[in-house]
Amino acid sequence: MPDPALGRALLIRARNAIGEEFGIAGQPEPDHPALERPGATFVTLTQDGQLRGCIGSLEAWRPLDEDVRANAKAAAFGDPRFPPLSKSEFARTRVEVSLLTPPVPLDFTDEADAIRQMRPGIDGMIFEYHGRRGTFLPQVWESLPDRQQFFAHLKQKAGFPANFWSPEVRLYRYEVQKWKEPEKS
Incomplete structure (x- = not known):
């Protein structure tokens, strides 16, 4: 909390x-x-x-x-x-x-398994492959609520095509506590 x-x-x-x-x-x-x-x-x-x-x-x-x-x-x-x-x-x-929170490696068998394990609205995700990486905070689920779409955009943020996959991909998840200033008028 x-x-x-x-x-x-x-x-x-x-x-x-x-x-x-x-x-x-x-x-x-x-x-x-x-x-x-x-x-x-x-x-x-x-x-x-x-x-x-x-x-x-x-x-x-x-x-x-x-x-x-x-x-x-x-x-x-x-x-x-x-x-x-x-x-x-x-x-x-x-x-x-x-x-x-500290990032935790995600253990998965393939891309479909990785996508199934993602928890919308809870997980921030890190996509890593051969030294390049991208991350989305859990807040990104608000604009990309579909797991497939979220993952495709995450890959693009890391600099890869939306349909890219390799068994060497590493994924990590983390959670956040967040605080926002009140809306500006």
């Missing part, structure tokens, strides 16, 4: 990290004991319900406080799918933070 106090601390830190780049004073940052422990986050930015940036860490390798700040800046200014966030856009940008 998501910890509201941790969520508030992460959301404020993410927004403050982006605001610092524009010279905007941040909100006071509540403390939380989890912030000192290693953690893996994804920071997703939206405007009017549309994706505006999403960058994250798949594995915990630095303190959670540092991870969420770095990923917030990367989502705002370094997502190659979008131009850097402008100061004029900042106020109407909504921040979401996802805290990932």
Whole structure:
């Protein structure tokens, strides 16, 4: 179950990290004991319900406080799918933070078996093949609820055709706790 106090601390830190780049004073940052422990986050930015940036860490390798700040800046200014966030856009940008569990390898016999094991709305998935990989957070199930379609798009995100398959494919699943700022008006 998501910890509201941790969520508030992460959301404020993410927004403050982006605001610092524009010279905007941040909100006071509540403390939380989890912030000192290693953690893996994804920071997703939206405007009017549309994706505006999403960058994250798949594995915990630095303190959670540092991870969420770095990923917030990367989502705002370094997502190659979008131009850097402008100061004029900042106020109407909504921040979401996802805290990932450690990825667990999926054991499957073939592609159909892998697809059967995916849990819509629960699993974030990592597709990996020969050093290339792509991931979808569990939230992506909201726009791609069909397992086959979800998996085809995941392969494309990793840089492969939708119908690509090899017995050497590696798949991992993870779950998230997520927190979102209120809608911007």
